[in-house]
Amino acid sequence: MDLFSSATENDTVRNAPLAERMRPRTLDEYVGQEHLLGPGKMLRSLIESDQVPSLILWGPPGSGKTTLARVIANATSAHFIFFSAILTGVKEIREVLKEAEDELKYHAKRTILFVDEIHRFNKAQQDAFLPYVERGIFTIIGATTENPSFEVIAPLLSRCKVLVLNPLSDAEIGAILRQALGDPERGLGASGVTATDEALAFIAAQSGGDARIALNTLETAARLVKNDGITLETAREALQKKALLYDKGGEEHYNVISAFIKSMRGSDPDAALYWLARMIEAGEDPIFILRRMVILASEDIGNADPRALQVAVSALQGFQLVGMPEGRIILGQAVTYLATAPKSNASYLGIDAALAEVRKSGALPVPLHVRNAPTSLMKELGYHKGYRYAHDFQEGYALQEHLPDQLHGRRFYEPTGRGYEKNIKERMAWLRSLGENATDEESSGKQDAPSAPKK
Numbered sequence: 001m002d003l004f005s006s007a008t009e010n011d012t013v014r015n016a017p018l019a020e021r022m023r024p025r026t027l028d029e030y031v032g033q034e035h036l037l038g039p040g041k042m043l044r045s046l047i048e049s050d051q052v053p054s055l056i057l058w059g060p061p062g063s064g065k066t067t068l069a070r071v072i073a074n075a076t077s078a079h080f081i082f083f084s085a086i087l088t089g090v091k092e093i094r095e096v097l098k099e100a101e102d103e104l105k106y107h108a109k110r111t112i113l114f115v116d117e118i119h120r121f122n123k124a125q126q127d128a129f130l131p132y133v134e135r136g137i138f139t140i141i142g143a144t145t146e147n148p149s150f151e152v153i154a155p156l157l158s159r160c161k162v163l164v165l166n167p168l169s170d171a172e173i174g175a176i177l178r179q180a181l182g183d184p185e186r187g188l189g190a191s192g193v194t195a196t197d198e199a200l201a202f203i204a205a206q207s208g209g210d211a212r213i214a215l216n217t218l219e220t221a222a223r224l225v226k227n228d229g230i231t232l233e234t235a236r237e238a239l240q241k242k243a244l245l246y247d248k249g250g251e252e253h254y255n256v257i258s259a260f261i262k263s264m265r266g267s268d269p270d271a272a273l274y275w276l277a278r279m280i281e282a283g284e285d286p287i288f289i290l291r292r293m294v295i296l297a298s299e300d301i302g303n304a305d306p307r308a309l310q311v312a313v314s315a316l317q318g319f320q321l322v323g324m325p326e327g328r329i330i331l332g333q334a335v336t337y338l339a340t341a342p343k344s345n346a347s348y349l350g351i352d353a354a355l356a357e358v359r360k361s362g363a364l365p366v367p368l369h370v371r372n373a374p375t376s377l378m379k380e381l382g383y384h385k386g387y388r389y390a391h392d393f394q395e396g397y398a399l400q401e402h403l404p405d406q407l408h409g410r411r412f413y414e415p416t417g418r419g420y421e422k423n424i425k426e427r428m429a430w431l432r433s434l435g436e437n438a439t440d441e442e443s444s445g446k447q448d449a450p451s452a453p454k455k
Contacts, residue, residue, distance in 0.1 A: 019215035021186040022179065023067050025074055031179075031211075032064055032172045033165055043163065050076050052112065054133055056152060057143045059165025062210025065143035068165075069114040072141070079103045079111040081138075085120035093128055100138040111138035118142030119151035126153045133159050167209025174204045176211050177218055193222045195230035202235045208253075253284075261292060265300045269339035276335050286327060290316040293334060304344035304419030311337050342419030350413035357407065364404035397431050 024030040027037060027044060036043040046052050052072055057065040073080040081096055100111040113129075115121070133140055133156070140160065144151060148162055168176070177200050180187040199221070207214035221230045221238035230238075256278055263271035279289055290312070297312040315334035319327040373383035388398035401408055415425040 017216060018180060018187065018219040019212045022176070022183065022215060024071060027071055027075070029179075030064065030067065030071055031176050032168045033068070036163055036165070037068075047072055047075050050078070052076065052139060052141070054139050054160040055141045056118070056148045056157065056160045056162045057141065057165055058148050058162055059145070060167050060209060061145055062207070062212040062214075063165040063167055064211065065165055066114075066116055069116075069141055069143065072112065073114070076112060077109075078139070079107075079109050081111060081113050083113055083115045085115055085117040085125075093125060097128070097132055097137075100132060104137055110136070113138045113140050115140060115142045117144065119144040119146040119148075123153055126156050130155055130159075168207075168211055169209070170201070170204040173207050173209070173211060173214045174200050177203060177214055180215055180218060188218075188222055191222065193225060193229065195221070195235075196232065198232045199230045199235040202232055203239070206239055256282075257289075257292065260289075261296060264293075264296055264335065264339045265343065267339055267341075267343065269336045272335050272339045273332060276331060280328060280331070286319055286324065286331065287316070289331065290319060290334075293338060297338060299348045300343055300345055301338065301341045302344045302347040302421070303415065303424055304342040304421045306420060308338055308341045342421075344416045344418055344421050346413060346415050346421065353412045357410070357412070361406065364406055367401065367403075367405060369400070370402055395431075395434065397434060399434075 027047060030037060035041065037047075038044065043052075057068060059065055069082070073082075079100070081099065083092075083096060096113065100113065103109045103111050118126075129140055132138055140156075142148075142152065142160065148157055152160075177195070181193065181195060182189050184190045195218070203214050203217050203221070207217065217235070217238050218230070221234050224234050224238055256275055260272060260275035260279065263269075263275055276289070280286070294309070294312040294316060297308040301308040311334055315330050318330045322330070368382045369384065369386040371378070371383040373379045373385075378384075388400045390396050390398045392398070403410060415421040415428065417425055
């Protein structure tokens with residue numbers, strides 16, 4: 001039975017995907033995350049001394065979270081349990097907690113519990129771990145692609161150290177690919193497959209910092225080659241087969257989101273819906289799409305239709321309430337509204353112009369008349385003197401300068417004549433004419449002012 005089990009295990013390893021076979025087993029094999037695992041760095045020292053505390057590993061897919069946990073498992077003398085939040089229910093949680101208690105009670109051995117996708121556990125499930133972490137029954141290591149501040153309950157988060165794993169660089173991905181090509185036992189070394197530097201650089205650049213995507217692409221390319229090794233053309237073909245519709249980590253991701261934004265900006269609801277459908281079907285994060293829509297509502301629509309921002313924010317909140325698949329309806333409604341709304345970037349240009357002026361001229365003095373004067377000394381110095389309270393004047397408007405003296409008359413916001421911004425433009429012009437033509441009596445509120453433009 002032992003021989004049979006051993007043979008079965010070896011066959012399983014040989015048949016596993018390249019990314020799984022090449023998973024590092026030791027710190028020396030691990031590539032990337034030098035800020036955590038470089039010589040003399042905190043986490044490396046804790047692993048080498050077998051004193052790893054409770055951790056939350058936060059990073060994008062393929063950055064090495066699970067691999068790092070396996071490295072820790074190989075280095076520690078503690079009982080190590082791998083645990084997936086995707087496949088685990090309440091029954092399994094109880095069994096694991098009991099197992100950890102028994103290890104400490106009967107064998108005086110601490111347990112390290114690795115929870116993959118910890119953000120998928122609800123609050124009650126995460127609460128179940130707390131007493132065991134507090135009593136030292138086990139050390140917990142959670143891995144997540146989501147912000148722990150939002151996805152991990154505060155009591156558990158306060159008992160863990162959060163470590164941020166970065167996307168792997170192209171150079172680091174390239175090193176991993178070369179390891180796989182040269183390794184005769186777990187990699188492709190025994191097959192004699194070669195690859196050009198150009199092909200490896202292309203795969204690395206298109207992987208989006210995800211080692212798993214890079215190794216899977218390399219494996220696909222190795223199956224396509226004949227006698228000339230993996231070339232750039234082979235790599236392109238392999239990547240196309242791997243992610244024909246949409247590559248979330250590569251160029252096509254940016255191409256599609258760019259087309260989506262430009263379609264809404266260009267008032268083309270049909271194209272906007274098409275590109276939205278492309279992203280939904282490819283598995284793009286809908287929250288990412290909605291955040292871009294909120295930006296567009298202010299940047300490209302602005303005050304031409306002030307309701308656009310309300311629609312975009314409401315769509316984001318509505319989607320968070322219902323999720324998919326019904327969330328597609330909310331996305332479709334918001335996209336068609338934004339695409340057909342009147343457009344103006346005047347607010348966007350206005351804040352950028354104001355920021356440019358501040359960076360150019362620095363902290364100019366605030367005019368004395370618009371400063372508050374809460375003390376007698378400040379009053380003596382002229383603070384607030386001459387300030388004209390708008391509500392004391394006709395139409396609630398008093399002509400006075402609010403900018404620093406050096407910027408007298410400067411305008412940053414220039415509304416267009418489109419949509420609701422046409423009303424804003426007319427009102428601003430009317431207020432300026434009201435102030436410029438006002439007599440002393442009108443300015444003091446003693447006479448009726450001209451009627452405001454109709455909305």
